[in-house]
Amino acid sequence: MSERPKNFERSWRILEYLRRNSDPEHYVTRAELLNDPVMHRYVKGKETFNDAIFHMALAMNCEENGMVKPSEEWKIDYLAFREKYEGRNEAGEEDDMLEEDDEFEQNQKEPRLPIRKLHYRHTFSYEEINMLIEGILFSRTLDTKTAHHLIEKIEEHLTTKFYKKGPKNICTVRETVLADRDQLRENLLLIQRAIDDKVRIRFRFNGYNRNRELEPVRTEKDTVSPYYIVANGGRYYLLACKEMLKDGSPKRHMSIWRVDLMTDMEIPGRDERRKGERALEKKQVEDLPREWSEDFPLHHLNMSFDKPVPIELRIIPSGGKIGESTERHRPDYTFLYDWFGDTFRYERTETEPPYGDIVSVVCSPFGMVNWALQYSDRVEVLRPEAVREQVIEKIKNLSEKYAVDS
Numbered sequence: 001m002s003e004r005p006k007n008f009e010r011s012w013r014i015l016e017y018l019r020r021n022s023d024p025e026h027y028v029t030r031a032e033l034l035n036d037p038v039m040h041r042y043v044k045g046k047e048t049f050n051d052a053i054f055h056m057a058l059a060m061n062c063e064e065n066g067m068v069k070p071s072e073e074w075k076i077d078y079l080a081f082r083e084k085y086e087g088r089n090e091a092g093e094e095d096d097m098l099e100e101d102d103e104f105e106q107n108q109k110e111p112r113l114p115i116r117k118l119h120y121r122h123t124f125s126y127e128e129i130n131m132l133i134e135g136i137l138f139s140r141t142l143d144t145k146t147a148h149h150l151i152e153k154i155e156e157h158l159t160t161k162f163y164k165k166g167p168k169n170i171c172t173v174r175e176t177v178l179a180d181r182d183q184l185r186e187n188l189l190l191i192q193r194a195i196d197d198k199v200r201i202r203f204r205f206n207g208y209n210r211n212r213e214l215e216p217v218r219t220e221k222d223t224v225s226p227y228y229i230v231a232n233g234g235r236y237y238l239l240a241c242k243e244m245l246k247d248g249s250p251k252r253h254m255s256i257w258r259v260d261l262m263t264d265m266e267i268p269g270r271d272e273r274r275k276g277e278r279a280l281e282k283k284q285v286e287d288l289p290r291e292w293s294e295d296f297p298l299h300h301l302n303m304s305f306d307k308p309v310p311i312e313l314r315i316i317p318s319g320g321k322i323g324e325s326t327e328r329h330r331p332d333y334t335f336l337y338d339w340f341g342d343t344f345r346y347e348r349t350e351t352e353p354p355y356g357d358i359v360s361v362v363c364s365p366f367g368m369v370n371w372a373l374q375y376s377d378r379v380e381v382l383r384p385e386a387v388r389e390q391v392i393e394k395i396k397n398l399s400e401k402y403a404v405d406s
Contacts, residue, residue, distance in 0.1 A: 010042045011056055015120070018076070022119035023160050030115060050112045057081050077121050080113035126163055129154060140234055140260075141185050184236070187259050188229065191238060194267055195226050199276030203265040205257065214263060223268065224255065225279035227288060232297045235260060241285040252280060254288040256305040298343050301367030308364050312347070312383040313372075314356040331357045335375060358382070369394060 005013075017039055022028045030049055033039040043049040053076065060075040062068050071077075071086045124132070132154060136147050155163065187203075194201045202223045206214040224240035231237075236259040244251045270276040282290050287307045289296060299308040315331040336344055340361050347358040363371075369390045372381050376395075381388045398404075 005042055007052070010048075010052055013039065013042050014052060015056060015076075018118070018120035019122075020160055023122065023162055024077075024119060026160070026162050027117045027119050029118070047112065050115055053078065053115055053118065054081070054113060061085070075121055076118075078113075078118040079116045084113065122158065122160070124158055126159070129159055129163065138234075140236075141181050141188070143181060183263065184260050187262050187265055188236060190265050190267065191226050191229055191259065194276065194279070195229070197267075197275040198279050199267055199270070200225050200279050201265060202268045203262040206261045206263055214261065221264065222257075223277075224257070225285070227279075227282060227285075228292055229259070230296065230303070232303060237303050238262075239288065241280055241288065243280065252284055253286045254305055256300075256303050295341070295343055298340050299362050300364050301339060301371050304364040304367035304370075306364045306366045308362045309384065309387075310360055311363050311365075311368055311381065311387060312358060312360050314350075314354075314358055314380040314382055316378050316380065317355055317357075332378070335378060339371065356380070365390065 018028055030043055033043040057076040068085050071082065133151050136142060136150050191201060200223055202221050204216050204221050207217050209215050222242055224242045226238055226240045228239040229236060230239060238257045238259055240255055240257060241252050242255050267276040282288055317331050344359050344361045347360055350356050365387045368387055372379055372391050373394060381391050
């Protein structure tokens with residue numbers, strides 16, 4: 001004869017079953033549990049089962065002080081409990097303070113709450129689970145084996161049998177990642193600690209040599225005040241300020257550093273009594289955003305760090321060439337959306353050849369020059385003149401390099 005299950009064991013078994021086999025669209029019934037070869041011994045008595053569910057709902061749906069949580073924060077949900085307790089605390093009434101034993105005794109004086117539409121409310125929706133998995137798949141700090149191990153743990157502990165696996169089946173490709181992932185994670189953690197403590201960091205900045213090895217770009221280490229870690233284009237960047245002297249005066253401009261090229265990182269001056277050397281305040285740094293904006297990479301193409309300026313462009317019609325178009329073709333804006341999102345502004349359409357569309361963007365000049373060369377068959381820089389001249393100068397250098405006749 002099997003030993004009668006303890007109350008704690010019964011509650012734990014039922015909770016685990018609900019967690020794996022229910023969600024707001026799929027309910028669990030006592031009949032289903034009775035037919036389960038493992039669960040049937042925990043739900044034999046209907047009154048015992050109802051009491052166990054009621055106790056679990058009170059324990060998981062109330063604050064420590066007895067106040068019923070807002071219904072969107074409930075973990076155990078069923079129709080009768082919702083009808084009785086949903087919204088009880090909205091008026092902040094005294095009788096909303098529930099003591100589990102008192103409430104249970106009161107419940108015994110009334111008919112037990114029927115258990116219908118019983119389910120567990122998970123912390124993450126299936127859509128949010130997919131977002132987490134996509135983030136893991138696209139992380140450059142994780143190798144494929146580690147990424148899939150994390151995904152398996154998420155699917156095992158945060159979803160149900162009704163979860164339809166999706167983004168895990170996205171095929172990954174080999175990327176040009178030479179950086180030590182462990183080193184990259186350590187760098188990110190130390191940088192975040194320094195940002196939180198508002199102190200400086202010191203590191204050695206490197207580049208790759210012919211042997212695929214990092215080597216310092218200069219002898220001395222760099223010391224900077226860190227402000228933002230930015231994930232962009234599959235890499236991590238640090239927005240910081242390296243204070244420099246020019247003509248005897250301190251120059252404090254924003255600088256951008258690739259985190260995967262940093263080694264030997266430390267927080268100078270950190271000990272048991274001090275967090276480190278105090279960083280410059282954001283307001284002391286030229287061109288640095290005071291508050292983070294997701295539009296930052298759209299104005300700093302390829303994470304170029306010079307100050308963005310208004311730039312006027314001509315979008316060359318598809319199939320047309322400057323000076324050769326004799327009829328109107330539809331310009332293709334896809335590449336513009338890819339790089340600038342919805343931050344560009346349409347100005348006008350030319351009524352004479354080459355019938356281009358004139359648009360304006362706000363972008364760093366250095367980033368624009370290289371971008372305009374990349375898309376030279378689709379775009380022409382019109383203004384400012386200084387940016388246009390830089391493009392022309394680069395084209396001249398390319399012509400000389402490749403011996404192109406003028």
